[in-house]
Amino acid sequence: MGRRGRKRQLAVEDEYWKLILEGVGTVEACQQVGIGRKTGYRWRAERGGLPPLRLGEADHRGRYLSQLERQRIATLRGRGLGVREIARRLGRAPSTVSRELRRNVRPHDAGVYDGDLAHARARERARRNRAGRLAADHELRQVVQDKLELEWSPEQIAAWLRVTYPDRSSWHVCHETIYQAIYHGGKRGLRRQLTKRLRTGRPLRRRRRRAQERTPRFVAPAALIDRRPAIVEARVRLGDWEGDLITGRVNQSAIGTLVDRASRYVKLIHLPGGRSSQALQEALTLAVFTLPPQARRTLTWDQGSEMACHDQIAHLFSDGVFFAYPGRPWERPSNENTNGLLRQYFPKRTDLSVHGAEDLEAVEQRLNNRPRKTLGWLTPAQVFAAGLPSP
Numbered sequence: 001m002g003r004r005g006r007k008r009q010l011a012v013e014d015e016y017w018k019l020i021l022e023g024v025g026t027v028e029a030c031q032q033v034g035i036g037r038k039t040g041y042r043w044r045a046e047r048g049g050l051p052p053l054r055l056g057e058a059d060h061r062g063r064y065l066s067q068l069e070r071q072r073i074a075t076l077r078g079r080g081l082g083v084r085e086i087a088r089r090l091g092r093a094p095s096t097v098s099r100e101l102r103r104n105v106r107p108h109d110a111g112v113y114d115g116d117l118a119h120a121r122a123r124e125r126a127r128r129n130r131a132g133r134l135a136a137d138h139e140l141r142q143v144v145q146d147k148l149e150l151e152w153s154p155e156q157i158a159a160w161l162r163v164t165y166p167d168r169s170s171w172h173v174c175h176e177t178i179y180q181a182i183y184h185g186g187k188r189g190l191r192r193q194l195t196k197r198l199r200t201g202r203p204l205r206r207r208r209r210r211a212q213e214r215t216p217r218f219v220a221p222a223a224l225i226d227r228r229p230a231i232v233e234a235r236v237r238l239g240d241w242e243g244d245l246i247t248g249r250v251n252q253s254a255i256g257t258l259v260d261r262a263s264r265y266v267k268l269i270h271l272p273g274g275r276s277s278q279a280l281q282e283a284l285t286l287a288v289f290t291l292p293p294q295a296r297r298t299l300t301w302d303q304g305s306e307m308a309c310h311d312q313i314a315h316l317f318s319d320g321v322f323f324a325y326p327g328r329p330w331e332r333p334s335n336e337n338t339n340g341l342l343r344q345y346f347p348k349r350t351d352l353s354v355h356g357a358e359d360l361e362a363v364e365q366r367l368n369n370r371p372r373k374t375l376g377w378l379t380p381a382q383v384f385a386a387g388l389p390s391p
Contacts, residue, residue: 010120013043020044044204065092065100065122071115073097133173134181134189140171141189144178148190148197151344152370154178159377179205199344222310225300225331228322232298235262238387239297241317242335243284245275245306246342248352254306255352255360256280258287259338260295263383264375266338266367267291268360272353277308288316294389300324300332341367 012033019029030040065073069090076086083101087094104118105111134141147157154175165171181190182198183205195203232240240261245254256269269287273279288296298319301307303326314321324331345363346352368381375383 016040067119070119074113074115077113132181132189133177145190148194151197155373156371160371199341223320223322225322225324228298229319238262239295241299242332243299243301244335244339246339246346249349253352255346256283257339259334261334263380263387264334264372265380265384266364268364270357270360275306277306280306281309281312284313292388298322
């Protein structure tokens, strides 16, 4: 008889995943539960960065038996109670208890039902390691891979497949199917290297964390966002822009970003002269002058020192320039979202000055011609063009 492998530390693994779900980093979580860093990374890699399927740690969580319920079954069974009495005390159907005892008692258990062991067996069965849709359909896999190479998100690809191939229901996969195919590698159909084509570029999935509030560095003597025309909130007209900077390594380089609230149309501002207020004023003036007057109504910026010359660009916008309150990035949601998308092309802690005006224009074109869920899967360029008056 061969040597048996080391027994899996299910309780420790559960505690590890609880810490991960609370936002604790992998290394710190490993230290807290007393395991090696390699073990934590292995657990994450085995499940594509996602926690194992929870069959319920509460007393009663829907259709699946929880660990506590299985422990109670073991206790009541050990007292000699029958299936119907156990089911009555648990508030479950007798068939549920009977099926549980039949499934999770093996011949070598000598007829003894162990609640913890049964729960571990149920969890392993629930993983259902089976080939994904993309692994079975080579043509579909190639189509999805081509779109990922263009930096389309899985959600955009899933919606595009439904619109483009309405009669091929087998191709109507959800975005999670594509994510699973990427993060589980060849077993689900796609190469893990394609994670580099996702927005974050992360090789492992992780829970989204709350963003840190930014410390205001400059309070501009200008109108705050609550004085902005109410129609801006409705997103029913072109020309209401949100702006900000994305910065490079040690804040030595920057790119200006503008996004229209209604169409999500993006304009990038080349700042070869640095991120000073004077440099931004000159570059922003040139960028805004390329827009028709009907598409220049308001500008909303954060209270960064780069906008110290805001009074010299206010005349470019018919309804004025406004500022969000300090530490409230959610008051410029479209711009914050766009900056996140741009980080795929202009990563943090890199020198952004190496990107010329042609590079910025290419990224603009890519984002503006990509379908967006919030626009009903139209592209920002389509919505922007449709909102301009006819010549």
